[in-house]
Amino acid sequence: MNRRDLLKGLFALPLCGGLSSFVHAAPSQRVLVVVFMRGGWDGLNVIVPHGDDTYYGLRPNIAVRPPSDGDSAAALDLDGFFGMHPSMTALHNLYQSGQVAVMPCVHYSGSSRSHFAGQDIIESASLLNHDSGWLARYLLHSGGTPLTKALSVSEQLPLSLTGLATPVSAYADLASLQLASSSSDRAMLADVISRSYAWAPPSNNPHGAALFSTGARLLDELSGLQSVAQTLPANGATYPMTAFGRQLRQTAALIRAREGLEVVTLNVGGWDTHSNQGGGDPAGRMSVLLRGFSDSVGAFFSDLGGDASRVLMLAVTEFGRTAAENGSRGTDHGNASTWLAIGANVRGGIHLGTQWPGLTATQLVDGRALAHTIDFRSVYGSVLSRFLGASNLSAILPEYSGSSLDIIA
Template identity: 35%
Template sequence: MKHDCNGDHHQSDLSRREFVGASALAGAALITAPAWLPRTSFARSLAGGPRDVLVQVYLRGAADGLTIVPPYGDPQYYLRRPTLSIPQPGQANGAIALPGSTLFGLAPSAAPLLTPFQAGKLLVVHATGLVDPSRSHFDAQKYMELGTTSAFASQTTTGWIGRHLATSTPLGNGLLRGMSMTDGLPTSLVGAPATLPIKDPDGFDLLGQANTKTARRARLTNMYAGEPAPLGPAATSTFGTIDLLNAVNFTGYVPANGAVYPNSTFGNQLKWTATMIKANLGLEVVTIDIGGWDLHAQLGPLTGTMATKTDDLSRAIQAFYLDLSLTHLDQVTLVVMSEFGRRAGENASSGCDHGHGNCMLVMGGHIVGGQVLANWPGLATNQLDNGDLAITIDHRDILAEIVLNRLGNTNLGTVFPNYTPTLRGITA
């Protein structure tokens, strides 16, 4: 079994230096972007099917789903984690029992997730993940983002989201269909048309001094004006994307419905995402990475690193839900996933090593939430997969139903090749 211990690194080789080449896929049209809310509202649906904006949050490093959503009703959980478990509901620092379940709760640091859960808009999926046996961060992230397993990875050169976008009709004019808020394009977006890595959409512009920007822009425009594809269209679409994002008032954005985003990188990223969704830019996919979950030592489920990271994750998702719930949640599906979970038992360093099964979070206006979807295998020795939580729901089942029913794409055999998904009834 292969392991590696640097879980925050996996992206494709696309970097900002290759930005112009990547943006050749973005299309050649320039548009006039909205000053805040749209003057032109793009169509939100294909003929016969809905179209959500997909927001994928990837917890790189293997987040511990047994802490985020502890199985407090399984006695083996406490036997395997005598010092790192979340106490029973009703005890000090105890789990928050999820309505409708006598098995699962939320860690105290995940309490903000109760808001969308109780509203029926947040679904928890447990004992899920990548069915491939790899415990290597690099390999597991690669296979998951390719939408396949090790058996077929060599035959797959594009990401599952990339194939989705490549086989679906653009919303709006298709200038900017996908965005990763990362330095480089993640594997899941490889092959995606009109998709760029834009770490900070509020600051996306030509580099250099502000007082020379107009002149530099004019020179670049003239330089590429007569160039054939891919350079000419790449430059045109890049300038169009800059104009599109610069016309959005990110700084002046006021979240709705009392939402308060945490003052953190992830909080800002979700706030920017909400801003762009409300501006109706035609954006179809946003991917966000959160690193730092590879906690082999000092897990800190109640007061340490795990608790701090889970709190930030949960408060940002709660704010995103509140912000969109009155007007735009019906147009959004958010998915939180990680390459694998942590071991069922704790180690001698007060941490947990690489595991297998994990939890996923799915939120949206048309998600059948307020429940935990799980075929719980148990944590007894004979129920584990090489000492880890077994996987009973392939993560592709969850993603495929979203692609089909919320993204309006029937090409599941292309998006997830060599796999026939089982639809679990998670969408309404």
């Protein structure tokens, strides 16, 4: 390795300030895990309104059949009207134990059908200003040091965590945090870092003390993160061999090991299902995606064991899909969609806000997409106030003055 490559590697490496507390977290420390289903997942096939006959007329090829004993491609019944996609057996088990709050009609008025604009609105919790994210504002107003309280297990920092003076760290894979590929190069770089931060910081640099403090901890912090990444699942949990499965496994290890952690964000892509979406067929496109999500979530809560009682997972998306299937046996950009809150602290069951909005042409938004009955910010309000204990909702959700949805026990 030449000098140029060495320096390039050092300065490209994210400095993970605030990650030095690798001890078992306090039993009372609550952790919010936000999973963004990017691409707009089809809420009508995630949570199937099998009690509404209009659904089957709109989706002759991709509808999920109503619950039926012995039919592996039929919906898993929830309450006699709604069912869960048949590939989501792990999540259905959690629902039956009261640990899943299902919100089939979440969105906002005047919505965007652009992936980029829609994701910005959901992650900023603002229809007007996308300069900061709702989770960043929570961290800013909740006291303490944001860097010690949040982490994104993803390729890049999401907008929801953007807007802090010092960015929160984002890592797609904690196991890949290596200074170099060979042991000799790693030893050389470790020696360079140790000697570079052995001196007192320059007095004329206002950020010198913070920089040197971070640099001096860098090797220990990388070692701690790598150790977390190598932690084996507990309680017999088996994660799918997918990127999301790996990231949730690492998230579970972080929750157990990192003191002060409050917020983790992750992403699951692939939900822009314009074609060949599939219904309940186990080999269908949606079935494969939903099985991977559901099995990963089931393994995650099993892995956490006793720590699961202090964790809430919130699955969100930028919009739903059209009520009717298109000519390619898929669905296009729509309006309201299903959100899920998962954990021991939720009020399990179906949460409609008011009532099922219906699927007839006059009930659909623009005659094509499911109407919303729950403003997404009412979900955030409940999570912030009743799970995380935030008391300053007007600062975190400045454009919203409505009530919070009663999904937290």
